[in-house]
Amino acid sequence: MPLKLGPAGVPLSCKGRTIVEGMDDITVLGLDAMEVQTVRTIQPQHFDQYWQAGVLSWNSDFEMNMHGPYYAELLGSKRERNRTLTKMETSLQAGKIINARHLTFHVGPYGEYQPGPAANEQVANVLSGVVDRVREVWGDAEEEEDYAAFPWVHEAEPSLVGVETSGRQELWGTVEEVLEVCNHVEGTVPVLNMGHIHARGHGRMKTSEDYAELFDQARETYGGSTFYCHFAGVEHRMGNALHYTQIKKSDLKFEPFAEYLAEEGDWMDITIISDSPLLEHDAMYMLQHYDKARQRLLEIRARDERRAKLAAQTGIDPEELKRKEEEAAAARKAQLSGGKVTEAKKPAKKASSKSSTGKGGKMMSFDEKKGEDDVF
Amino acid sequence: MRIVGFGHPDRNDWVSAVLSTAAEIGASPTHISPEGVSDFAAMDQGTLEWRGALDSAHWLVNSSSTVLEGGAPRSAWGASMSFAELEGSRSVMIVEMPECPERLAEAWGAVIERIRQIHLLFIEHSALGAIAEIEGIEPESLLSSIRYKGLVPIVCSYEPEERRACIEHALGSTEVLTSKRMGSESWLAAFLCELPLSGPGIVGLEKAARAGII
Numbered sequence: 001m002p003l004k005l006g007p008a009g010v011p012l013s014c015k016g017r018t019i020v021e022g023m024d025d026i027t028v029l030g031l032d033a034m035e036v037q038t039v040r041t042i043q044p045q046h047f048d049q050y051w052q053a054g055v056l057s058w059n060s061d062f063e064m065n066m067h068g069p070y071y072a073e074l075l076g077s078k079r080e081r082n083r084t085l086t087k088m089e090t091s092l093q094a095g096k097i098i099n100a101r102h103l104t105f106h107v108g109p110y111g112e113y114q115p116g117p118a119a120n121e122q123v124a125n126v127l128s129g130v131v132d133r134v135r136e137v138w139g140d141a142e143e144e145e146d147y148a149a150f151p152w153v154h155e156a157e158p159s160l161v162g163v164e165t166s167g168r169q170e171l172w173g174t175v176e177e178v179l180e181v182c183n184h185v186e187g188t189v190p191v192l193n194m195g196h197i198h199a200r201g202h203g204r205m206k207t208s209e210d211y212a213e214l215f216d217q218a219r220e221t222y223g224g225s226t227f228y229c230h231f232a233g234v235e236h237r238m239g240n241a242l243h244y245t246q247i248k249k250s251d252l253k254f255e256p257f258a259e260y261l262a263e264e265g266d267w268m269d270i271t272i273i274s275d276s277p278l279l280e281h282d283a284m285y286m287l288q289h290y291d292k293a294r295q296r297l298l299e300i301r302a303r304d305e306r307r308a309k310l311a312a313q314t315g316i317d318p319e320e321l322k323r324k325e326e327e328a329a330a331a332r333k334a335q336l337s338g339g340k341v342t343e344a345k346k347p348a349k350k351a352s353s354k355s356s357t358g359k360g361g362k363m364m365s366f367d368e369k370k371g372e373d374d375v376f
Numbered sequence: 377m378r379i380v381g382f383g384h385p386d387r388n389d390w391v392s393a394v395l396s397t398a399a400e401i402g403a404s405p406t407h408i409s410p411e412g413v414s415d416f417a418a419m420d421q422g423t424l425e426w427r428g429a430l431d432s433a434h435w436l437v438n439s440s441s442t443v444l445e446g447g448a449p450r451s452a453w454g455a456s457m458s459f460a461e462l463e464g465s466r467s468v469m470i471v472e473m474p475e476c477p478e479r480l481a482e483a484w485g486a487v488i489e490r491i492r493q494i495h496l497l498f499i500e501h502s503a504l505g506a507i508a509e510i511e512g513i514e515p516e517s518l519l520s521s522i523r524y525k526g527l528v529p530i531v532c533s534y535e536p537e538e539r540r541a542c543i544e545h546a547l548g549s550t551e552v553l554t555s556k557r558m559g560s561e562s563w564l565a566a567f568l569c570e571l572p573l574s575g576p577g578i579v580g581l582e583k584a585a586r587a588g589i590i
Contacts, residue, residue, distance in 0.1 A: 012458050015451060037489070041572075070525040071513060073537060083512070098513045232492075242546050243527050277461050277492040320507060 003261065004063045004271040005287050006033030007279035008230070013048050018097075019053040019063050023062060025261065033063040035273045036098060037090050047097060051150065054099040057156045058152045059179040063271060064092055065228070066159070072108040075119060084108070088130060095159045096137050099152045102228045102271070104162040104191050107172040119172060119321070124181045127161060131187035134158045135312040139318040152320055153161050159187040167196030167241030174200065175214065190222055192229045195244065195275075199236030205252055211260035215268070231257070231286060240325035247279045247285060254286050255293070262293035380429055380465070384416055385409040390439045390470045390500075390561060392522040397565035398433040398447065405524040408456070408559045412559050418445025424452055426459035432548045435496075435568050436460040440483040449481070457493040467493055468568065471507065472500040480506050491526040498564050523528045530584075534563040541585045543565075547578050552585040 010022030011029070020050070021038060026034055036053075057064040069087040073080035088105060095103045105127075113119035138158035147153040163181055166173030175190075175197055182188045198205040205211065220229070233250025236244045247254055262272070274283035307325070311318040379398050384534040387407065389574035397403035408429050410419035418489055430436060435500055436456055443450040460467045467488075484519030487494070499507060499519070508515040511522075523531040532543040539557050543550045554563065574580040 012454055012490075015447075069513065070523065080499050087512075237546070241527060243495075275492065278458060281458075 001261070001265045001269075002269045003265075003290065004076065005283050005290075006031045006063070006271075006273060006314055008035040008036065008273050008275040009037045009279060011280040012232060015282060019049045020056060021163050023053060023056055027060075028079050029063065029280055029284055029335050030287065031280065032061060033065065033271050033273065035065040035067050035275075036094075036100070036102070038069070038094055041300070047094070050094055050097040054097055054150060054152065056154075058150075061314055063324045064098050064100050065104065065162075065271065065273065066095040066098060067104040068092075068103060070106065072106040073111065074107045075109065075111040075113050075122060077111070080111075085126075089133070090135060092130070092134050094158065095134075096153060097150070099150075100159045101154065102162045102191070103159045104164050105230070105343060106164050106166065107132070109170055110172050113172075114171070115177070118179055122175075123163075123172060124184045126179060126186045127163065130212050131185060132159050134161060134174060134187070140170075142160040156291050158187070160226070160228075161185075162185055162189050162191035163195045164191040164230070165193045165200070165235070167193065167199045167236070169200065169239050175217065176183075176221075179218055182224075183222045184362045188222065189228055190217070190218060191227055192227060193231075193275075194229060194257065195232045195234035195250075195252060196230075196241055200239050200243035200266040202239050203236065203251055206256065207262070208256040208260040215260070215265075219267075225269070227273045230275050231272055232274060232282065243355075244275065244277055246276050247282050258286070258289040258293040261290060262297045312369065377435075377572065378433040379405045379435045379437060379568060380408060381405060381516045382408045382453060383439060383442065384414060384445070389441065390446045390472050391437050391442075393561040394437055394470070394565045394568070397562045398569055401566060401569045403565075403569050409486050411477075413439050416449055419448045419452065421448050421452035421455060424455075426456055430456075430459055430463040430465045433460075433463070434572055435468050436465045437454055437468045437470065437568070439471060439472060440487050442508060444474055444476075444479050444483055445484040453486075454490065457490055466495040468496045468498065468499065468564075469494045470498045471565070473501055473503045473506065477506070484510055488526075490509065491522075491528060492524075493554075494528050494532045496527050496532070496568075497522065498560075499531070499561055500535055501535045504533060505550055520549060532567070534560045536560055536563075540549040543585060545578075545581060547581075550578060550585065552582055554586060 006026055010019060011025045014022050014025040023034060039307055053064060056062065068091040069084065072084045074084055092103055107123055113122065114184070117303050135158050139154050163178050164173060165175055165178050175192070178190045182190045194205055231254065233245035233247045234252055235250070237247055263365055272287060274280070274287060276282035307321055311321045381391040381394060381395045383389045385515050392407060398405045406429060408424060410416070410423060413419045436454055439458060442453045458465050471484065471487055471489055474480055478501060484540055505515050505519060508518045511518065513521050519531045519533060519542055521529060531542065531544060534541045536557055537557060539554045541552045541563060543552070550587065566587045567584050570584040571581070574583040574587070
């Protein structure tokens with residue numbers, strides 16, 4: 001399964017602050033994706049580093065992505081919508097230069113619309129225009145000479161337009177809405193912000209089954225296998241995201257997601273961007289958990305294979321062999337725990353004798369200390 | 377109440393002003409700055425031991441202008457917020473108009489990059505209009521927009537002439553008139569000292585916002 005992981009922005013630990021320096025640091029950390037934040041107006045001086053980043057990503061496996069403006073109002077008045085589209089235009093121009101595989105956009109508040117088909121239709125109409133514009137911007141035959149040094153503009157597929165789920169009830173962007181729009185507009189991809197989905201669903205992402213349910217829903221509705229996800233810890237209340245937190249401090253855990261990806265994610269082409277306050281630290285935390293989940297799965301598979309072979313050799317039913325092994329393991333465990341009781345008494349005696357002679361070892365466990373406290 | 381601040385060694389910045397007012401109120405502030413360095417920009421950020429400094433600190437106070445001092449102060453500024461996140465201290469960011477106003481966009485850009493690490497964003501009233509212009513939003517809705525989009529738990533400002541504090545938070549908006557005119561740094565220091573003790577909900581928040589009588 002192709003899985004790419006990276007931070008949303010230049011790593012916090014990066015000494016330099018340019019995108020290229022950030023890409024170097026991300027690669028050193030063993031990660032392979034980045035989402036450039038264009039939350040504010042893009043200034044001309046940014047374009048120099050965008051070209052460099054584009055060239056670097058084209059010549060390597062590094063995946064560049066871009067996040068559009070946070071202040072989106074696609075369902076607002078004509079003036080509000082046009083203001084948002086102007087900002088989006090800048091992002092998609094920058095996305096071309098940086099060789100962005102995904103351009104992530106928010107839709108914003110429902111505005112005059114009620115949640116439902118009319119709002120979704122309006123979003124689909126606006127986004128199909130955005131997709132058309134992305135295709136116009138990429139691969140313009142008249143510009144081929146101008147962009148000779150940047151081959152991806154003509155050789156690569158244009159950026160996919162990512163539609164992000166929202167973390168608040170008053171914003172357009174439930175999972176259902178996003179999937180419906182992505183299903184109707186070719187060239188779009190759902191951006192599943194797990195923190196937002198968890199918050200909006202009152203803490204719904206708890207187990208690997210919850211992730212299975214989410215991606216099954218995506219597979220049935222949207223049909224594609226390319227996914228772009230954001231992951232961060234989140235504080236939430238009443239179905240609204242309040243604040244991003246580091247993953248360890250949130251009730252949204254990454255382990256179930258890692259378990260799901262390792263066990264059932266073979267069909268997916270997925271990019272996960274860490275937008276936690278500890279950007280790259282949490283991206284690495286996710287990578288470690290994914291590796292652990294895969295390792296665990298491989299161990300289970302190896303054990304099952306060994307059991308099947310052994311069963312075939314001995315002529316026993318594999319299920320019966322499994323039962324016997326479990327019984328043997330339980331007996332071993334019982335024996336071991338019985339042994340521990342007797343062993344536990346011994347160090348206590350040793351500790352007291354050591355302390356009485358004043359020659360206590362350098363390494364001492366808490367149990368030993370407790371024993372000392374008891375003595376005195 | 378332990379408050380840690382990172383600022384200029386000559387202590388003529390906003391962070392130092394907030395810390396010294398907090399000390400008058402009874403807090404235990406710690407000013408972190410490179411020792412024996414004449415050039416702040418040339419400081420060695422590796423010498424700052426953030427884990428120890430932030431141990432059991434409730435607030436970490438930083439100012440947006442620190443990033444304009446040079447690469448090393450900027451790195452230390454960023455590192456302080458990452459360590460605050462790890463140590464469980466709440467991060468306060470003061471956004472003020474820099475000495476060179478044209479550089480506000482640069483300072484504000486650095487703040488935006490770290491917006492997820494900020495728990496309390498204080499925008500000095502003279503910088504409100506300029507930031508609204510940078511962001512392309514109406515000044516009246518600036519605080520709420522930043523809170524809303526950046527998911528910052530508290531975004532606030534204080535207008536000394538009108539004695540008016542505006543606070544945007546998870547439960548809505550709160551506007552409070554203080555009984556006495558005071559400097560913005562005094563209001564912020566009093567707010568920081570009182571907020572953890574003033575109880576939950578909007579009532580607690582209002583109580584903390586009115587606390588600035590020294």
